[in-house]
Amino acid sequence: MxxxxxxxxxxxxxxxxxxxxxxxxxxxxxxxxxxxxxxxxxxxxxxxxxxxxxxxxxxxxxxxxxxxxxxxxxxxxxxxxxxxxxxxxxxxxxxxxxxxxxxxxxxxxxxxxxxxxxxxxxxxxxxxxxxxxxxxxxxxxxxxxxxxxxxxxxxxxxxxxxxxxxxxxxxxxxxxxxxxxxxxxKIDERFKEMTFVLTGGLDNFTRDEATKIIESFGGKVSSSVSKKTTYVLAGEEAGSKLAKARDLGISIITEQEFNDMIK
Ligand SMILES: [Zn+2]
The missing domain is CATH 1.10.150.20 (5' to 3' exonuclease, C-terminal subdomain)
Incomplete structure (x- = not known):
């Protein structure tokens, strides 16, 4: 053969x-x-x-x-x-x-x-x-x-x-x-199990844009500050939410700091 x-x-x-x-x-x-x-x-x-x-x-x-x-x-x-x-x-x-x-x-x-x-x-x-x-x-x-x-x-x-x-x-x-x-x-979940509260005006993002960015990294955005809040992102003329965050000892970040976190 x-x-x-x-x-x-x-x-x-x-x-x-x-x-x-x-x-x-x-x-x-x-x-x-x-x-x-x-x-x-x-x-x-x-x-x-x-x-x-x-x-x-x-x-x-x-x-x-x-x-x-x-x-x-x-x-x-x-x-x-x-x-x-x-x-x-x-x-x-x-x-x-x-x-x-x-x-x-x-x-x-x-x-x-x-x-x-x-x-x-x-x-x-x-x-x-x-x-x-x-x-x-x-x-x-x-x-x-x-x-x-x-x-x-x-x-x-x-x-x-x-x-x-x-x-x-x-x-x-x-x-x-x-x-x-x-x-x-690779899924980037750097904000996993974190809850953000946005307050005041931001220079470079609308609220919606900032929310989308946080969610894309696996985080949540809430409308009110509580003990469960991880960060309060405080823009210009932040009001009562900022005061409450201070009372509760929640970490407060500026827009600049937020920018560094999402790089
Ligand atoms: Zn052949």
């Missing part, structure tokens, strides 16, 4: 319990349609509007001959596919463009590496941080990643060794597809 795919020459493997040899070349013409459909699917790069029949038409019209060609499609290319296709084409071009910013795990899933689904792609992405790191990692390290067993580790390792994979990744890089894990947005 041959160890290479008769169509593209890439390594072909037979896994335990399987009768047929499986080509591992991601750009293999024999699997192109299926690979592209998976790449753009919701689970993969999630390119809305690029369904199986459109992919088929793009291939039949010689507009794409590999996965990376998706990123070279033009408005004219796509609008040819449908009658009055301008709006469809505009939306699709935008969706293709947007998909370049996908988080790394989407790309890893989209590549359709055998045994790698969304769940393991997420832990792999978190561990490796960049696709370059994933491409260079050894099998032992791979198999230590959560959700990655020995079989998956070998499958990933073999996949990234293939010349077709390396070629495709290079093309995707050139097209501007994101290859890094996105930093989780």
């Amino acid at each position: 041959p160890k290479v795919c008769p169509v593209c020459g890439a390594e072909a493997v037979r896994e335990e319990g399987e009768a047929v040899l499986r080509c591992t070349g991601i750009e293999c013409p024999a699997k192109l349609l299926r690979n592209i459909i998976h790449f753009v699917s919701k689970e993969g790069m999630d390119i809305e509007g690029l369904g199986a029949s459109i992919v088929e038409q793009l291939i039949d019209n010689n507009l794409i001959s590999n996965i990376a060609d998706i990123y070279s499609l033009t408005l004219e290319d796509i609008s040819k596919l449908k009658k009055n296709g301008t709006k469809f084409a505009t939306n699709l071009v935008n969706a293709i463009e947007e998909s370049k910013n996908n988080d790394l795990y989407k790309l890893i899933t989209a590549l359709g590496i055998r045994h790698v689904g969304t769940k393991s792609a997420k832990t792999i992405a978190k561990y490796c941080k960049t696709l370059d790191n994933l491409m260079q990692i050894d099998i032992e390290t791979l198999s230590e990643i959560e959700d990655v067993g020995d079989i998956t580790a070998e499958s990933i390792y073999e996949f990234f060794k293939q010349p077709q994979t390396i070629d495709l990744i290079q093309k995707l890089k050139t097209a501007g597809v994101n290859m890094q894990v996105k930093e989780e947005e």
Whole structure:
């Protein structure tokens, strides 16, 4: 039995319990349609509007001959596919463009590496941080990643060794597809469990603006001073609320001090 795919020459493997040899070349013409459909699917790069029949038409019209060609499609290319296709084409071009910013795990899933689904792609992405790191990692390290067993580790390792994979990744890089894990947005809750009371006129904020800022940092704004008040923000001509804050020993801050707190 041959160890290479008769169509593209890439390594072909037979896994335990399987009768047929499986080509591992991601750009293999024999699997192109299926690979592209998976790449753009919701689970993969999630390119809305690029369904199986459109992919088929793009291939039949010689507009794409590999996965990376998706990123070279033009408005004219796509609008040819449908009658009055301008709006469809505009939306699709935008969706293709947007998909370049996908988080790394989407790309890893989209590549359709055998045994790698969304769940393991997420832990792999978190561990490796960049696709370059994933491409260079050894099998032992791979198999230590959560959700990655020995079989998956070998499958990933073999996949990234293939010349077709390396070629495709290079093309995707050139097209501007994101290859890094996105930093989780940190929520700044510096005013968590704090209650502010605003009194008097502020120079640089309206009451509404100051309230929004405090709330965006997880704080609350109350209309009356009590023992539960954390800070009284006292502007010009602050009146009875300021007096009450002094009585209760509540911290009183100026607009300048508030400014420093929100930097
Ligand atoms: Zn092949």
